[in-house]
Amino acid sequence: xxxxxxxxxxxxxxxxxxxxxxxxxxxxxxxxxxxxxxxxxxxxxxxxxxxxxxxxxxxxxxxxxxxxxxxxxxxxxxxxxxxxxxxxxxxxxxxxxxxxxxxxxxxxxxxxxxxxxxxxxxxxxxxxxxxxxxxxxxxxxxxxxxxxxxxxxxxxxxxxxxxxxxxxxxxx
Amino acid sequence: xxxxxxxxxxxxxxxxxxxxxxxxxxxxxxxxxxxxxxxxxxxxxxxxxxxxxxxxxxxxxxxxxxxxxxxxxxxxxxxxxxxxxxxxxxxxxxxxxxxxxxxxxx
Numbered sequence: 001x002x003x004x005x006x007x008x009x010x011x012x013x014x015x016x017x018x019x020x021x022x023x024x025x026x027x028x029x030x031x032x033x034x035x036x037x038x039x040x041x042x043x044x045x046x047x048x049x050x051x052x053x054x055x056x057x058x059x060x061x062x063x064x065x066x067x068x069x070x071x072x073x074x075x076x077x078x079x080x081x082x083x084x085x086x087x088x089x090x091x092x093x094x095x096x097x098x099x100x101x102x103x104x105x106x107x108x109x110x111x112x113x114x115x116x117x118x119x120x121x122x123x124x125x126x127x128x129x130x131x132x133x134x135x136x137x138x139x140x141x142x143x144x145x146x147x148x149x150x151x152x153x154x155x156x157x158x159x160x161x162x163x164x165x166x167x168x169x170x171x172x
Numbered sequence: 173x174x175x176x177x178x179x180x181x182x183x184x185x186x187x188x189x190x191x192x193x194x195x196x197x198x199x200x201x202x203x204x205x206x207x208x209x210x211x212x213x214x215x216x217x218x219x220x221x222x223x224x225x226x227x228x229x230x231x232x233x234x235x236x237x238x239x240x241x242x243x244x245x246x247x248x249x250x251x252x253x254x255x256x257x258x259x260x261x262x263x264x265x266x267x268x269x270x271x272x273x274x275x276x277x278x
Contacts, residue, residue, distance in 0.1 A: 004195055005195060069271050073267065076270070077276065143234070148212075149212075155251070157252065164249050170234070172232045172233060
C-alpha cells in the first residue's frame with residue numbers, strides 16, 4: 001500500500017469511515033458546505049452526559065479566581081465608570097494541565113465504549129498530553145504523534161515538556 | 173557517543189525518515205520542504221545487543237514493534253526554563269508600585 005502523502009490523503013475519507021465509523025460524505029452539501037448541525041445530531045452527546053464523562057476522570061470544575069490586582073489596573077486605565085471585574089477560569093487545574101483534557105475526556109471515553117484498539121492523536125503539545133492522560137486513566141492504549149523538534153534539534157521548552165509528559169504516561 | 177552499546181531490554185530511541193524532501197506535503201513552507209519528515213520513537217530493545225547507528229527493532233510501551241536506526245540509549249531530557257528576563261522583573265516592580273498607590277501617572 002502506498003504510504004506517500006498524496007496517497008494517504010486520497011484515502012482519508014475511507015480511513016475515517018473504517019476507523020471511527022463516521023461517513024463525512026453524508027454531511028457534505030455541494031462542494032463547499034458542511035452540515036455540522038446534522039452531524040452533531042447523529043453523533044453528539046448531551047451536555048449533561050459530557051459533564052458526567054468528564055467528572056469520571058477529574059476533568060472540569062476548575063476554579064474561577066478573581067484577579068483583583070488586574071481588575072484594579074484595568075479600572076485605573078479605563079474611562080470613569082467602566083472596567084469590569086476580571087476573573088480567570090484556571091484550566092491548568094485539569095489533569096493534564098490544560099483545557100484540552102475536556103475534549104480528550106470525551107474522545108477517549110468513546111474509544112473505550114466502542115472497544116477500539118486504542119487512540120492516536122497528532123498534536124503540538126497540550127492535546128497530546130491530554131489524550132495520554134485520559135488514556136492512562138481509562139486503560140486505553142495511546143499513540144501521540146508530536147512535532148517536538150525541528151531539523152536542527154531545537155524545540156520550545158513548554159512543547160518538550162508536553163512530549164515528556166506523554167512518554168511518562170506510557171503513550172507511544 | 174558513537175560505539176556506545178545497548179542490550180536487550182534497554183530503553184532506547186530509534187530514528188526513521190517518514191517522508192524524504194521530495195515527498196513532503198504540498199502545503200508546507202518552502203524551507204520545510206527541503207528537509208525530511210523524521211520520526212523518533214522510544215521503546216525497549218528487542219535485539220540481543222546493538223551499537224549506535226545500527227538498524228534495530230524496539231518494542232514500545234504499548235507493545236508495538238518498530239524498526240529504525242538506534243540513536244540514543246535512554247536519552248536525558250535537557251530542556252529547562254532558562255534565566256528570568258531582567259526587563260520583566262523591573263516592569264513588575266513598577267506596575268505593583270502604581271497599583272498600590274492607585275495612580276498610574278504618579
